[in-house]
Amino acid sequence: MTKPLEKTAQAPSAVGAPIQEMRAFNRFYTNLIGALDYSRHLYVPYTLTESRVLYELAHSPHTDAADLRVALSLDAGYLSRLLAKFERDGLVERTPSAPDPRRQRITLTARGRDAADLLDERSREAVGSLVAEVPAADRARLTAAMRTVRSILERTGRRRAGVRLRESRAGDLGWIVQRHGELYAAEHGWNTAYEGLVARIVADFTQDHDPRLERVWIAELDGRPVGSVMCVRDGEPGTARLRLLLVEPDARGLGIGDELVSACVGFAREAGYRDMVLWTVDVLAAARVIYRRHGFVLAGEKPHRAFGADLVGQDWRLSLGDRPA
Template identity: 75%
Template sequence: MANPSRAVRTPIHEIRAFNRFYTNLIGALDYSRHLYVPYTLTESRVLYELAHAPHLDAADLRSELSLDAGYLSRLLGKFERAGLVERAPSAPDPRRQRITLTARGRDAADLLDERSREAVGSLVADVPAAERERLAAAMRTVRGILEGAAAGSVADSAADSVRPSSRPRQADLLLREPGPGDLGWIVQRNAAVYAAEFGWNADYEGLVARLVADFAQDHDPHLERVWIAELDGRPVGCVMCVRDEAPGTARLRLLLVERDARGLGLGDQLIGACVEFARGVGYRDLVLWTNDVLEAARTLYQRHGFVLVAEKPHRSFGADLVGQDWRLPLHERRRG
């Protein structure tokens, strides 16, 4: 008879053991620092999301945090009575409730964020510097594999999806200008990914091909740019920043990250590069067009400050969709 103590530890055993360890560790840390006082953990998570994505609707919060609608409504009512949030109809869709932090709510969120940074800082203070990157990489691996099993989010919101294999070091990730063949790769991978994930037909490939061809044939390198995200020497993502028809406006186009490269923050990096470039060369606004089926993309855009300004139903790429226009002001306009 096999000795139970020598039994092979399955992933279930390891996950349960890690969960007990992590829960005890974080629980002790939170208790000793009174991390969330006077808020519960869920209340703190809601404040965090509102502070870091300031244009959220109640439906977005419910989806992002997997909260019951009734519970979230009561929680927001409590926050509103405490002067932490304000609720109002969303401008693009009055059926939705837009939630924003008040000055008092932002102070509360900032305090919780400061406590969290201090708590985590104390946790890793005794970890040798050489081991910290290994620790971070292991955490990215755990998060990525389990998120991938649970979700499988959309291509346009790649930062919050996952890679189902071991995570590379950050040094292995690179954003670069396109080289020979990369523009063709953008067309091919957009067509393949959206066909696989949403069933879009060849009309979408034709649209992408026209956009890429227009850029290749006539673009101003000082005002327009393409980024390729490279992982372990191969392209895994892209985004374009091009001039819009409206004066002083740039347009973000063709954001994509391959499924096996998600969970590394590449979507955030690609959008951030586009925003930084557009702001640096003097554009006043950055706009983009997307579709409602890319639900997780909304959170990513909101995280960078984009605001939904218009929606319109249409039939394209063999599907009934709702097109969405988003806008990010890059420079505050002077008041007269």
């Protein structure tokens, strides 16, 4: 027999209004999304979650199943069943990852790419038709409001999870070098050349850094370090460089990487930089999701061999001129 719901204490007046507004907004937005439902309005045979997976695969052509699960916060078993369905339908291929055969690399087939392109086209049309009805003068306000809602609730979620960001202190830089070396060797099979590169980056930072223009952040979860990122001067005048983004495996999925990048970008804006750049490689799919979310665009890519692996290096750039509301 199902236990009846117990009546909870009435919310204090300080939070009562936000609760009612959030519930009202949730009902409104749920109905709005229903109006743009993928399977009905867009006339495609995929659920919203399936469409998200296809979109991510289309925009991250070298994606491991583990990275895909983290990027989309999906249950491992559910994602495995979904990928098996896609494989049966001829949309994806699964092969062992070259750096680590224990991981599965997921790639779209030609049919899968056609399906993803169709989804993207129809989704853009549907959302575009909705935005077109918004007066031009209100579109900037709408964008800023959505960004504000997401930012506030993301910060709230981080606090609830016991996560906090702080500046680096004695011992942190050594931890950054150690964990980068260990994690990239374990997860991607990279050799000690990468750990050496990280050590040089850290050494350069300690020897010649301007605290007004450069900073390191450490993310802590329940008092222990679980992530890092660095903002440093780039060789190009007026340009900052984001470096050494890392999140421990057991802390992924909490939005820590997003929070670290947000802190780095915000600091660069406040410091007066015009642009921010970063270098990454194609196998780091989850990180690229975060970069795109913050407005970074792919500026170029080039295959090369480094750290004992065949990689595709990517340069990303963000213009800091347009400050968010």
